[in-house]
Amino acid sequence: MTSSTRTRRFGLTASQPAIEAAANAVIPMVPVTDARIVARSPRATLTTTTRSGAAPTTKRKEPTMDPQVSLWRALASGDPLAREQLLKEHLGLVHHVARQMSKTLAVKADFDELVSSGSIGLMSALEAFDVDRGLAFSTFAAPRIRGAILDELRRQDHVPRSIRRKTREISQAREALGRVLGRSPNDREVADHLGVDLQTLWKWRSDVEGAHHVPLDRSPSETETLAPTPIEVLADEANDSVDDLITREQEVHHLRDAILRLKEQERTVLSLYYFEELKLHEIADILQLTESRVSQIRSKALLKLRTELRPLREEVA
Incomplete structure:
Protein backbone atom coordinates (compact mmCIF):
# COMPACT_ATOMS: atom_id res chain seq x y z
CA MET A 1 0.00 0.00 0.00
CA THR A 2 1.45 3.38 -0.95
CA SER A 3 1.58 6.28 1.42
CA SER A 4 -0.91 8.22 -0.74
CA THR A 5 -3.36 5.31 -0.64
CA ARG A 6 -3.02 5.06 3.13
CA THR A 7 -3.50 8.81 3.46
CA ARG A 8 -6.73 8.78 1.45
CA ARG A 9 -7.94 5.92 3.61
CA PHE A 10 -7.87 8.17 6.70
CA GLY A 11 -9.60 11.13 5.12
CA LEU A 12 -6.36 13.01 4.37
CA THR A 13 -5.25 14.62 1.13
CA ALA A 14 -1.95 14.69 -0.75
CA SER A 15 -1.58 18.37 0.13
CA GLN A 16 -1.00 17.49 3.77
CA PRO A 17 2.59 16.18 3.84
CA ALA A 18 3.07 16.61 7.58
CA ILE A 19 -0.06 14.65 8.45
CA GLU A 20 0.79 12.05 5.82
CA ALA A 21 4.23 11.57 7.33
CA ALA A 22 2.74 11.11 10.77
CA ALA A 23 0.26 8.57 9.41
CA ASN A 24 3.08 6.60 7.80
CA ALA A 25 4.98 6.55 11.07
CA VAL A 26 2.25 5.41 13.46
CA ILE A 27 -0.22 3.37 11.35
CA PRO A 28 1.10 -0.08 10.46
CA MET A 29 0.46 -1.94 7.25
CA VAL A 30 -2.38 -4.43 7.77
CA PRO A 31 -3.18 -7.66 5.90
CA VAL A 32 -5.71 -7.25 3.15
CA THR A 33 -8.16 -9.49 5.01
CA ASP A 34 -8.21 -7.26 8.12
CA ALA A 35 -10.96 -4.83 8.95
CA ARG A 36 -10.40 -2.46 11.84
CA ILE A 37 -11.04 1.00 13.16
CA VAL A 38 -7.70 2.79 13.20
CA ALA A 39 -8.43 6.10 14.87
CA ARG A 40 -10.75 7.69 17.43
CA SER A 41 -11.18 11.05 15.76
CA PRO A 42 -14.51 12.07 14.16
CA ARG A 43 -12.95 11.35 10.77
CA ALA A 44 -12.07 7.75 11.64
CA THR A 45 -13.38 5.22 9.11
CA LEU A 46 -13.77 1.49 8.85
CA THR A 47 -12.13 0.11 5.70
CA THR A 48 -12.68 -3.43 4.41
CA THR A 49 -10.54 -4.87 1.62
CA THR A 50 -11.11 -8.21 -0.09
CA ARG A 51 -8.56 -10.52 -1.72
CA SER A 52 -10.32 -10.18 -5.05
CA GLY A 53 -9.07 -6.62 -5.29
CA ALA A 54 -12.56 -5.12 -5.26
CA ALA A 55 -12.83 -1.46 -4.37
CA PRO A 56 -12.82 -0.91 -0.60
CA THR A 57 -16.04 0.09 1.09
CA THR A 58 -15.92 2.80 3.73
CA LYS A 59 -18.37 3.36 6.59
CA ARG A 60 -18.23 6.37 8.89
CA LYS A 61 -18.07 5.56 12.59
CA GLU A 62 -21.34 6.45 14.33
CA PRO A 63 -21.07 8.81 17.33
CA THR A 64 -21.75 7.23 20.71
CA MET A 65 -24.09 8.63 23.36
CA ASP A 66 -22.60 10.22 26.47
CA GLN A 156 -37.98 17.93 64.85
CA ASP A 157 -38.34 21.45 66.27
CA HIS A 158 -40.13 21.11 69.63
CA VAL A 159 -40.81 24.78 70.40
CA PRO A 160 -44.33 24.85 71.96
CA ARG A 161 -47.17 26.17 69.82
CA SER A 162 -47.96 28.77 72.47
CA ILE A 163 -44.48 30.24 72.03
CA ARG A 164 -44.90 30.29 68.27
CA ARG A 165 -48.26 32.05 68.68
CA LYS A 166 -46.79 34.71 70.98
CA THR A 167 -43.91 35.27 68.58
CA ARG A 168 -46.34 35.71 65.70
CA GLU A 169 -48.67 38.06 67.63
CA ILE A 170 -45.84 40.33 68.76
CA SER A 171 -44.41 40.45 65.24
CA GLN A 172 -47.79 41.26 63.70
CA ALA A 173 -48.44 43.98 66.27
CA ARG A 174 -45.11 45.67 65.59
CA GLU A 175 -45.76 45.43 61.86
CA ALA A 176 -49.23 46.99 62.08
CA LEU A 177 -48.08 49.79 64.39
CA GLY A 178 -45.10 50.53 62.18
CA ARG A 179 -47.41 51.24 59.25
CA VAL A 180 -49.54 53.65 61.28
CA LEU A 181 -46.85 55.41 63.30
CA GLY A 182 -44.17 55.61 60.65
CA ARG A 183 -41.57 54.35 63.11
CA SER A 184 -40.79 51.35 65.27
CA PRO A 185 -43.30 51.16 68.16
CA ASN A 186 -42.19 51.04 71.79
CA ASP A 187 -43.16 48.31 74.24
CA ARG A 188 -46.07 50.29 75.71
CA GLU A 189 -47.62 50.77 72.28
CA VAL A 190 -47.20 47.09 71.42
CA ALA A 191 -48.76 46.04 74.74
CA ASP A 192 -51.72 48.38 74.24
CA HIS A 193 -52.24 47.05 70.72
CA LEU A 194 -52.29 43.48 72.04
CA GLY A 195 -54.58 44.39 74.94
CA VAL A 196 -52.12 43.30 77.62
CA ASP A 197 -50.05 45.12 80.23
CA LEU A 198 -46.32 45.66 80.02
CA GLN A 199 -45.54 42.87 82.47
CA THR A 200 -47.44 40.37 80.31
CA LEU A 201 -45.66 41.53 77.17
CA TRP A 202 -42.28 41.21 78.87
CA LYS A 203 -43.23 37.74 80.13
CA TRP A 204 -44.13 36.71 76.58
CA ARG A 205 -40.84 38.04 75.30
CA SER A 206 -38.96 36.20 78.03
CA ASP A 207 -40.77 32.97 77.12
CA VAL A 208 -39.86 33.42 73.47
CA GLU A 209 -36.21 34.12 74.21
CA GLY A 210 -36.06 31.25 76.69
CA ALA A 211 -37.21 28.82 74.02
CA HIS A 212 -34.10 29.70 72.00
CA HIS A 213 -36.25 29.71 68.91
CA VAL A 214 -33.77 30.78 66.26
CA PRO A 215 -34.51 30.55 62.51
CA LEU A 216 -32.92 27.43 61.06
CA ASP A 217 -31.19 29.31 58.29
CA ARG A 218 -29.46 31.76 60.64
CA SER A 219 -26.59 30.92 62.97
CA PRO A 220 -26.66 32.02 66.65
CA SER A 221 -23.87 34.54 66.15
CA GLU A 222 -25.73 36.04 63.21
CA THR A 223 -28.90 36.37 65.28
CA GLU A 224 -27.05 38.18 68.04
CA THR A 225 -25.72 40.77 65.61
CA LEU A 226 -28.89 40.84 63.51
CA ALA A 227 -26.91 39.90 60.43
CA PRO A 228 -29.21 39.26 57.45
CA THR A 229 -30.04 35.87 56.02
CA PRO A 230 -29.40 35.36 52.28
CA ILE A 231 -33.01 36.20 51.39
CA GLU A 232 -32.70 39.45 53.37
CA VAL A 233 -29.45 40.34 51.62
CA LEU A 234 -31.21 39.78 48.32
CA ALA A 235 -34.07 41.98 49.48
CA ASP A 236 -31.63 44.80 50.21
CA GLU A 237 -29.99 44.50 46.79
CA ALA A 238 -33.32 44.26 45.00
CA ASN A 239 -34.62 47.35 46.76
CA ASP A 240 -31.83 49.43 48.24
CA SER A 241 -34.15 52.33 49.05
CA VAL A 242 -37.04 50.52 50.71
CA ASP A 243 -39.09 52.91 52.83
CA ASP A 244 -38.55 52.52 56.56
CA LEU A 245 -42.28 51.96 56.97
CA ILE A 246 -41.99 48.59 55.24
CA THR A 247 -41.03 45.91 57.70
CA ARG A 248 -38.50 43.20 56.98
CA GLU A 249 -41.22 40.57 57.15
CA GLN A 250 -43.31 42.26 54.44
CA GLU A 251 -40.28 42.79 52.29
CA VAL A 252 -39.13 39.17 52.43
CA HIS A 253 -42.65 37.81 51.88
CA HIS A 254 -43.15 39.85 48.71
CA LEU A 255 -39.65 39.05 47.53
CA ARG A 256 -40.21 35.30 47.78
CA ASP A 257 -43.30 35.60 45.58
CA ALA A 258 -41.43 37.76 43.09
CA ILE A 259 -38.59 35.23 42.84
CA LEU A 260 -41.06 32.50 41.93
CA ARG A 261 -42.13 34.58 38.93
CA LEU A 262 -38.60 34.85 37.54
CA LYS A 263 -37.37 32.67 34.70
CA GLU A 264 -35.71 29.43 35.76
CA GLN A 265 -32.24 30.58 34.68
CA GLU A 266 -32.62 33.81 36.65
CA ARG A 267 -33.75 31.92 39.75
CA THR A 268 -30.81 29.55 39.38
CA VAL A 269 -28.28 32.40 39.19
CA LEU A 270 -29.75 34.17 42.23
CA SER A 271 -29.90 30.91 44.18
CA LEU A 272 -26.28 30.03 43.45
CA TYR A 273 -25.06 33.58 44.11
CA TYR A 274 -26.98 34.45 47.28
CA PHE A 275 -27.85 31.10 48.86
CA GLU A 276 -24.96 28.86 47.80
CA GLU A 277 -22.62 31.89 47.95
CA LEU A 278 -20.78 31.05 44.75
CA LYS A 279 -18.72 33.59 42.82
CA LEU A 280 -19.82 34.75 39.38
CA HIS A 281 -17.04 32.83 37.67
CA GLU A 282 -18.04 29.65 39.53
CA ILE A 283 -21.65 30.07 38.42
CA ALA A 284 -20.41 30.66 34.88
CA ASP A 285 -18.56 27.33 34.98
CA ILE A 286 -21.63 25.48 36.27
CA LEU A 287 -24.02 26.97 33.70
CA GLN A 288 -21.43 26.94 30.91
CA LEU A 289 -21.83 30.67 30.31
CA THR A 290 -19.41 33.58 30.32
CA GLU A 291 -18.95 35.47 33.56
CA SER A 292 -20.26 38.65 31.93
CA ARG A 293 -23.42 36.82 30.82
CA VAL A 294 -24.02 35.57 34.37
CA SER A 295 -23.58 39.14 35.62
CA GLN A 296 -26.15 40.34 33.07
CA ILE A 297 -28.65 37.68 34.14
CA ARG A 298 -28.19 38.62 37.79
CA SER A 299 -28.63 42.34 37.07
CA LYS A 300 -31.74 41.72 34.98
CA ALA A 301 -33.26 39.56 37.72
CA LEU A 302 -32.58 42.22 40.37
CA LEU A 303 -34.22 44.85 38.15
CA LYS A 304 -37.32 42.67 37.88
CA LEU A 305 -37.41 42.28 41.66
CA ARG A 306 -37.11 46.04 42.18
CA THR A 307 -40.04 46.52 39.82
CA GLU A 308 -42.07 43.94 41.74
CA LEU A 309 -41.36 45.65 45.08
CA ARG A 310 -42.07 49.20 43.87
CA PRO A 311 -45.86 48.99 44.43
CA LEU A 312 -45.21 47.95 48.03
CA ARG A 313 -43.21 51.13 48.64
CA GLU A 314 -45.89 53.28 47.07
CA GLU A 315 -48.58 51.60 49.15
CA VAL A 316 -47.08 52.77 52.44
CA ALA A 317 -45.55 56.03 51.24
Whole structure:
Protein backbone atom coordinates (compact mmCIF):
# COMPACT_ATOMS: atom_id res chain seq x y z
CA MET A 1 0.00 0.00 0.00
CA THR A 2 1.45 3.38 -0.95
CA SER A 3 1.58 6.28 1.42
CA SER A 4 -0.91 8.22 -0.74
CA THR A 5 -3.36 5.31 -0.64
CA ARG A 6 -3.02 5.06 3.13
CA THR A 7 -3.50 8.81 3.46
CA ARG A 8 -6.73 8.78 1.45
CA ARG A 9 -7.94 5.92 3.61
CA PHE A 10 -7.87 8.17 6.70
CA GLY A 11 -9.60 11.13 5.12
CA LEU A 12 -6.36 13.01 4.37
CA THR A 13 -5.25 14.62 1.13
CA ALA A 14 -1.95 14.69 -0.75
CA SER A 15 -1.58 18.37 0.13
CA GLN A 16 -1.00 17.49 3.77
CA PRO A 17 2.59 16.18 3.84
CA ALA A 18 3.07 16.61 7.58
CA ILE A 19 -0.06 14.65 8.45
CA GLU A 20 0.79 12.05 5.82
CA ALA A 21 4.23 11.57 7.33
CA ALA A 22 2.74 11.11 10.77
CA ALA A 23 0.26 8.57 9.41
CA ASN A 24 3.08 6.60 7.80
CA ALA A 25 4.98 6.55 11.07
CA VAL A 26 2.25 5.41 13.46
CA ILE A 27 -0.22 3.37 11.35
CA PRO A 28 1.10 -0.08 10.46
CA MET A 29 0.46 -1.94 7.25
CA VAL A 30 -2.38 -4.43 7.77
CA PRO A 31 -3.18 -7.66 5.90
CA VAL A 32 -5.71 -7.25 3.15
CA THR A 33 -8.16 -9.49 5.01
CA ASP A 34 -8.21 -7.26 8.12
CA ALA A 35 -10.96 -4.83 8.95
CA ARG A 36 -10.40 -2.46 11.84
CA ILE A 37 -11.04 1.00 13.16
CA VAL A 38 -7.70 2.79 13.20
CA ALA A 39 -8.43 6.10 14.87
CA ARG A 40 -10.75 7.69 17.43
CA SER A 41 -11.18 11.05 15.76
CA PRO A 42 -14.51 12.07 14.16
CA ARG A 43 -12.95 11.35 10.77
CA ALA A 44 -12.07 7.75 11.64
CA THR A 45 -13.38 5.22 9.11
CA LEU A 46 -13.77 1.49 8.85
CA THR A 47 -12.13 0.11 5.70
CA THR A 48 -12.68 -3.43 4.41
CA THR A 49 -10.54 -4.87 1.62
CA THR A 50 -11.11 -8.21 -0.09
CA ARG A 51 -8.56 -10.52 -1.72
CA SER A 52 -10.32 -10.18 -5.05
CA GLY A 53 -9.07 -6.62 -5.29
CA ALA A 54 -12.56 -5.12 -5.26
CA ALA A 55 -12.83 -1.46 -4.37
CA PRO A 56 -12.82 -0.91 -0.60
CA THR A 57 -16.04 0.09 1.09
CA THR A 58 -15.92 2.80 3.73
CA LYS A 59 -18.37 3.36 6.59
CA ARG A 60 -18.23 6.37 8.89
CA LYS A 61 -18.07 5.56 12.59
CA GLU A 62 -21.34 6.45 14.33
CA PRO A 63 -21.07 8.81 17.33
CA THR A 64 -21.75 7.23 20.71
CA MET A 65 -24.09 8.63 23.36
CA ASP A 66 -22.60 10.22 26.47
CA PRO A 67 -22.63 7.52 29.19
CA GLN A 68 -24.17 9.96 31.68
CA VAL A 69 -26.98 10.79 29.27
CA SER A 70 -27.53 7.08 28.76
CA LEU A 71 -27.86 6.65 32.52
CA TRP A 72 -30.48 9.38 32.77
CA ARG A 73 -32.37 7.86 29.84
CA ALA A 74 -32.31 4.50 31.62
CA LEU A 75 -33.55 6.09 34.84
CA ALA A 76 -36.43 7.72 32.98
CA SER A 77 -37.42 4.29 31.67
CA GLY A 78 -37.53 2.93 35.23
CA ASP A 79 -34.20 1.10 35.35
CA PRO A 80 -33.44 0.45 39.07
CA LEU A 81 -29.74 -0.14 38.37
CA ALA A 82 -29.43 3.30 36.75
CA ARG A 83 -31.12 4.84 39.78
CA GLU A 84 -28.72 3.10 42.15
CA GLN A 85 -25.67 4.16 40.16
CA LEU A 86 -26.77 7.80 39.94
CA LEU A 87 -27.47 7.86 43.67
CA LYS A 88 -23.96 6.59 44.39
CA GLU A 89 -22.36 9.06 41.99
CA HIS A 90 -24.09 12.08 43.55
CA LEU A 91 -24.00 11.13 47.22
CA GLY A 92 -20.93 13.35 47.52
CA LEU A 93 -23.16 16.34 46.71
CA VAL A 94 -25.32 15.50 49.73
CA HIS A 95 -22.22 15.42 51.96
CA HIS A 96 -21.09 18.77 50.53
CA VAL A 97 -24.44 20.47 51.23
CA ALA A 98 -24.64 18.89 54.69
CA ARG A 99 -21.15 20.15 55.58
CA GLN A 100 -22.04 23.66 54.46
CA MET A 101 -25.24 23.69 56.48
CA SER A 102 -23.66 22.21 59.60
CA LYS A 103 -21.44 25.31 59.80
CA THR A 104 -24.32 27.81 59.69
CA LEU A 105 -27.34 26.13 61.29
CA ALA A 106 -28.58 27.67 64.51
CA VAL A 107 -29.38 24.23 65.90
CA LYS A 108 -26.92 21.45 66.57
CA ALA A 109 -27.55 18.41 64.41
CA ASP A 110 -25.78 15.13 63.87
CA PHE A 111 -23.95 15.16 60.53
CA ASP A 112 -25.15 11.67 59.63
CA GLU A 113 -28.74 12.79 60.22
CA LEU A 114 -28.20 15.74 57.90
CA VAL A 115 -26.87 13.38 55.22
CA SER A 116 -29.80 11.03 55.73
CA SER A 117 -32.31 13.86 55.30
CA GLY A 118 -30.40 15.26 52.35
CA SER A 119 -30.47 11.88 50.63
CA ILE A 120 -34.25 12.14 50.51
CA GLY A 121 -33.85 15.43 48.66
CA LEU A 122 -31.36 13.79 46.30
CA MET A 123 -33.81 11.02 45.45
CA SER A 124 -36.52 13.59 44.83
CA ALA A 125 -34.18 15.53 42.54
CA LEU A 126 -33.33 12.36 40.59
CA GLU A 127 -37.01 11.78 39.88
CA ALA A 128 -37.64 15.37 38.77
CA PHE A 129 -34.47 16.05 36.76
CA ASP A 130 -34.75 16.43 33.00
CA VAL A 131 -31.40 15.85 31.30
CA ASP A 132 -32.62 17.48 28.08
CA ARG A 133 -32.92 20.91 29.71
CA GLY A 134 -29.15 21.32 29.72
CA LEU A 135 -28.86 22.24 33.41
CA ALA A 136 -26.14 20.64 35.52
CA PHE A 137 -27.65 18.14 37.95
CA SER A 138 -25.69 19.56 40.89
CA THR A 139 -27.25 22.97 40.26
CA PHE A 140 -30.70 21.42 40.09
CA ALA A 141 -30.30 19.14 43.12
CA ALA A 142 -28.46 21.30 45.69
CA PRO A 143 -31.48 23.50 46.64
CA ARG A 144 -33.68 20.39 46.96
CA ILE A 145 -31.15 18.65 49.18
CA ARG A 146 -30.92 21.72 51.38
CA GLY A 147 -34.71 22.00 51.50
CA ALA A 148 -35.10 18.37 52.56
CA ILE A 149 -32.62 18.88 55.40
CA LEU A 150 -34.42 22.03 56.60
CA ASP A 151 -37.80 20.29 56.41
CA GLU A 152 -36.57 17.50 58.66
CA LEU A 153 -35.01 19.94 61.14
CA ARG A 154 -38.25 21.90 61.31
CA ARG A 155 -40.18 18.69 61.85
CA GLN A 156 -37.98 17.93 64.85
CA ASP A 157 -38.34 21.45 66.27
CA HIS A 158 -40.13 21.11 69.63
CA VAL A 159 -40.81 24.78 70.40
CA PRO A 160 -44.33 24.85 71.96
CA ARG A 161 -47.17 26.17 69.82
CA SER A 162 -47.96 28.77 72.47
CA ILE A 163 -44.48 30.24 72.03
CA ARG A 164 -44.90 30.29 68.27
CA ARG A 165 -48.26 32.05 68.68
CA LYS A 166 -46.79 34.71 70.98
CA THR A 167 -43.91 35.27 68.58
CA ARG A 168 -46.34 35.71 65.70
CA GLU A 169 -48.67 38.06 67.63
CA ILE A 170 -45.84 40.33 68.76
CA SER A 171 -44.41 40.45 65.24
CA GLN A 172 -47.79 41.26 63.70
CA ALA A 173 -48.44 43.98 66.27
CA ARG A 174 -45.11 45.67 65.59
CA GLU A 175 -45.76 45.43 61.86
CA ALA A 176 -49.23 46.99 62.08
CA LEU A 177 -48.08 49.79 64.39
CA GLY A 178 -45.10 50.53 62.18
CA ARG A 179 -47.41 51.24 59.25
CA VAL A 180 -49.54 53.65 61.28
CA LEU A 181 -46.85 55.41 63.30
CA GLY A 182 -44.17 55.61 60.65
CA ARG A 183 -41.57 54.35 63.11
CA SER A 184 -40.79 51.35 65.27
CA PRO A 185 -43.30 51.16 68.16
CA ASN A 186 -42.19 51.04 71.79
CA ASP A 187 -43.16 48.31 74.24
CA ARG A 188 -46.07 50.29 75.71
CA GLU A 189 -47.62 50.77 72.28
CA VAL A 190 -47.20 47.09 71.42
CA ALA A 191 -48.76 46.04 74.74
CA ASP A 192 -51.72 48.38 74.24
CA HIS A 193 -52.24 47.05 70.72
CA LEU A 194 -52.29 43.48 72.04
CA GLY A 195 -54.58 44.39 74.94
CA VAL A 196 -52.12 43.30 77.62
CA ASP A 197 -50.05 45.12 80.23
CA LEU A 198 -46.32 45.66 80.02
CA GLN A 199 -45.54 42.87 82.47
CA THR A 200 -47.44 40.37 80.31
CA LEU A 201 -45.66 41.53 77.17
CA TRP A 202 -42.28 41.21 78.87
CA LYS A 203 -43.23 37.74 80.13
CA TRP A 204 -44.13 36.71 76.58
CA ARG A 205 -40.84 38.04 75.30
CA SER A 206 -38.96 36.20 78.03
CA ASP A 207 -40.77 32.97 77.12
CA VAL A 208 -39.86 33.42 73.47
CA GLU A 209 -36.21 34.12 74.21
CA GLY A 210 -36.06 31.25 76.69
CA ALA A 211 -37.21 28.82 74.02
CA HIS A 212 -34.10 29.70 72.00
CA HIS A 213 -36.25 29.71 68.91
CA VAL A 214 -33.77 30.78 66.26
CA PRO A 215 -34.51 30.55 62.51
CA LEU A 216 -32.92 27.43 61.06
CA ASP A 217 -31.19 29.31 58.29
CA ARG A 218 -29.46 31.76 60.64
CA SER A 219 -26.59 30.92 62.97
CA PRO A 220 -26.66 32.02 66.65
CA SER A 221 -23.87 34.54 66.15
CA GLU A 222 -25.73 36.04 63.21
CA THR A 223 -28.90 36.37 65.28
CA GLU A 224 -27.05 38.18 68.04
CA THR A 225 -25.72 40.77 65.61
CA LEU A 226 -28.89 40.84 63.51
CA ALA A 227 -26.91 39.90 60.43
CA PRO A 228 -29.21 39.26 57.45
CA THR A 229 -30.04 35.87 56.02
CA PRO A 230 -29.40 35.36 52.28
CA ILE A 231 -33.01 36.20 51.39
CA GLU A 232 -32.70 39.45 53.37
CA VAL A 233 -29.45 40.34 51.62
CA LEU A 234 -31.21 39.78 48.32
CA ALA A 235 -34.07 41.98 49.48
CA ASP A 236 -31.63 44.80 50.21
CA GLU A 237 -29.99 44.50 46.79
CA ALA A 238 -33.32 44.26 45.00
CA ASN A 239 -34.62 47.35 46.76
CA ASP A 240 -31.83 49.43 48.24
CA SER A 241 -34.15 52.33 49.05
CA VAL A 242 -37.04 50.52 50.71
CA ASP A 243 -39.09 52.91 52.83
CA ASP A 244 -38.55 52.52 56.56
CA LEU A 245 -42.28 51.96 56.97
CA ILE A 246 -41.99 48.59 55.24
CA THR A 247 -41.03 45.91 57.70
CA ARG A 248 -38.50 43.20 56.98
CA GLU A 249 -41.22 40.57 57.15
CA GLN A 250 -43.31 42.26 54.44
CA GLU A 251 -40.28 42.79 52.29
CA VAL A 252 -39.13 39.17 52.43
CA HIS A 253 -42.65 37.81 51.88
CA HIS A 254 -43.15 39.85 48.71
CA LEU A 255 -39.65 39.05 47.53
CA ARG A 256 -40.21 35.30 47.78
CA ASP A 257 -43.30 35.60 45.58
CA ALA A 258 -41.43 37.76 43.09
CA ILE A 259 -38.59 35.23 42.84
CA LEU A 260 -41.06 32.50 41.93
CA ARG A 261 -42.13 34.58 38.93
CA LEU A 262 -38.60 34.85 37.54
CA LYS A 263 -37.37 32.67 34.70
CA GLU A 264 -35.71 29.43 35.76
CA GLN A 265 -32.24 30.58 34.68
CA GLU A 266 -32.62 33.81 36.65
CA ARG A 267 -33.75 31.92 39.75
CA THR A 268 -30.81 29.55 39.38
CA VAL A 269 -28.28 32.40 39.19
CA LEU A 270 -29.75 34.17 42.23
CA SER A 271 -29.90 30.91 44.18
CA LEU A 272 -26.28 30.03 43.45
CA TYR A 273 -25.06 33.58 44.11
CA TYR A 274 -26.98 34.45 47.28
CA PHE A 275 -27.85 31.10 48.86
CA GLU A 276 -24.96 28.86 47.80
CA GLU A 277 -22.62 31.89 47.95
CA LEU A 278 -20.78 31.05 44.75
CA LYS A 279 -18.72 33.59 42.82
CA LEU A 280 -19.82 34.75 39.38
CA HIS A 281 -17.04 32.83 37.67
CA GLU A 282 -18.04 29.65 39.53
CA ILE A 283 -21.65 30.07 38.42
CA ALA A 284 -20.41 30.66 34.88
CA ASP A 285 -18.56 27.33 34.98
CA ILE A 286 -21.63 25.48 36.27
CA LEU A 287 -24.02 26.97 33.70
CA GLN A 288 -21.43 26.94 30.91
CA LEU A 289 -21.83 30.67 30.31
CA THR A 290 -19.41 33.58 30.32
CA GLU A 291 -18.95 35.47 33.56
CA SER A 292 -20.26 38.65 31.93
CA ARG A 293 -23.42 36.82 30.82
CA VAL A 294 -24.02 35.57 34.37
CA SER A 295 -23.58 39.14 35.62
CA GLN A 296 -26.15 40.34 33.07
CA ILE A 297 -28.65 37.68 34.14
CA ARG A 298 -28.19 38.62 37.79
CA SER A 299 -28.63 42.34 37.07
CA LYS A 300 -31.74 41.72 34.98
CA ALA A 301 -33.26 39.56 37.72
CA LEU A 302 -32.58 42.22 40.37
CA LEU A 303 -34.22 44.85 38.15
CA LYS A 304 -37.32 42.67 37.88
CA LEU A 305 -37.41 42.28 41.66
CA ARG A 306 -37.11 46.04 42.18
CA THR A 307 -40.04 46.52 39.82
CA GLU A 308 -42.07 43.94 41.74
CA LEU A 309 -41.36 45.65 45.08
CA ARG A 310 -42.07 49.20 43.87
CA PRO A 311 -45.86 48.99 44.43
CA LEU A 312 -45.21 47.95 48.03
CA ARG A 313 -43.21 51.13 48.64
CA GLU A 314 -45.89 53.28 47.07
CA GLU A 315 -48.58 51.60 49.15
CA VAL A 316 -47.08 52.77 52.44
CA ALA A 317 -45.55 56.03 51.24
